[in-house]
C-alpha cells in the first residue's frame with residue numbers, strides 16, 4: 001500500500017515540477033468543472049465576488065475602486081445574517097483561481113436586500129457599465145466574464161425543448177435538462193469589429209445611441225455559418241458601401257454589453273478607386289474618414305472636454321478597455337512607423 005502512495009506522490013511531484021504555474025492552474029480549473037464533489041469542496045476554501053441583479057460589488061478606497069473577494073467564512077456570516085442557508089453557495093459559478101490555486105467564484109445575491117449587504121460590507125453594487133470602466137483593467141475583464149456567466153445561468157433555467165427546469169453543475173460550466181438529456185453550455189455571440197483604412201485615413205462611425213462626439217470602428221454580429229472574413233467584408237459593405245481588399249486579424253476581446261459578445265478585431269484596407277462612403281442610415285448616424293492628426297487629437301481627448309462653446313462636440317474615441325481603442329492605436333502606430341514616401 002505504502003508503495004502505491006509513494007508512486008502517486010512521485011507522480012504528483014513530477015507533475016508539479018514539470019508544469020508551469022499556468023498549466024497547473026488550467027488543469028485544476030478544468031478538473032473543478034468536471035468533478036462536482038471536488039468543486040463543492042473547493043467552495044469551502046475559495047473566495048467569492050458578489051453581484052446583485054448582475055451589478056458587481058465595489059468598494060471605493062481613496063480614489064480607487066476595488067472588487068473585494070469574500071472568504072467562504074465571510075460568505076457564511078453574511079448568509080446567516082439573512083437567515084439564509086449555505087445552500088446559497090451552490091448558486092455560485094467558478095470564474096478562475098489564483099496562482100496558488102485558490103478558486104474564485106461569483107455569486108448573485110439578487111434575492112436578498114441590497115442595502116443591508118452594502119451597509120454590512122461597506123461598499124456598493126454598481127452597474128457594470130460604470131464598474132467596467134473604473135476598476136483596474138485586469139479586474140474589468142474578470143467582472144465582465146463573471147457577469148456574463150451569471151447572466152447566462154439566470155436566463156437558461158429552463159430547457160428550450162421540454163420547458164423543464166435545467167440543473168447547473170457545481171462549477172456552473174453547463175446546465176443539463178434531465179428530462180431530455182440535453183446539455184447547455186454558456187454562449188457568446190461572435191462580433192467582427194473592423195477598422196477600415198484607405199492607406200492614409202481611417203473610417204470611424206457613430207450610431208444614434210452613442211454618447212455625443214464618440215466615434216468607433218465598424219462592427220456587426222456574425223451570421224450563422226459565416227467565417228470571420230465573410231462577416232467583416234459583409235459588414236463593411238452593408239454599413240458603408242465599400243469593398244474590402246485585404247483584411248488582417250489583430251486581437252479579440254470578450255465584451256459584456258449588452259450581453260456577452262466575442263469581439264474579433266481586424267484591420268481592413270479598401271480599394272483606393274472607391275472611397276466614397278454610402279452610409280446605411282438605418283444603422284449609422286454618421287460615418288467618415290479621419291486623418292492621422294485628427295485621430296491623434298481624438299485619442300488624447302476626454303469625453304468631458306469634447307463639448308465646445310457652440311454646443312457641438314469634438315470627436316473622441318472609446319477608452320482603452322474597448323478593443324476599438326486598440327485598433328485605432330495600432331493604426332496610428334502603423335502610420336507613424338511608415339517611412340516617408342519619396343516624391
Ligand SMILES: NC(=O)c1ccc[n+]([C@@H]2O[C@H](COP(=O)([O-])OP(=O)(O)OC[C@H]3O[C@@H](n4cnc5c(N)ncnc54)[C@H](O)[C@@H]3O)[C@@H](O)[C@H]2O)c1
Nearest residue numbers: 189191193216219220221255257258261263322323324325
Ligand atoms: N468593444 C468594442 O470596442 C466595441 C466596439 C463597437 C461595438 N461593440 C459591440 O459590438 C456589438 C455589435 O455591434 P453592432 O451594434 O454594430 O452590431 P450590428 O451592426 O450587427 O447591428 C446590431 C443589430 O444586429 C441584429 N443582430 C443580429 N445578431 C444579433 C445578436 N446575436 N445579438 C444582438 N443583435 C443581433 C439586431 O437587429 C441588432 O439591432 C454591440 O454589442 C457593441 O456593444 C464593441
Ligand SMILES: [Mg+2]
Nearest residue numbers: 218219220283
Ligand atoms: Mg454595426
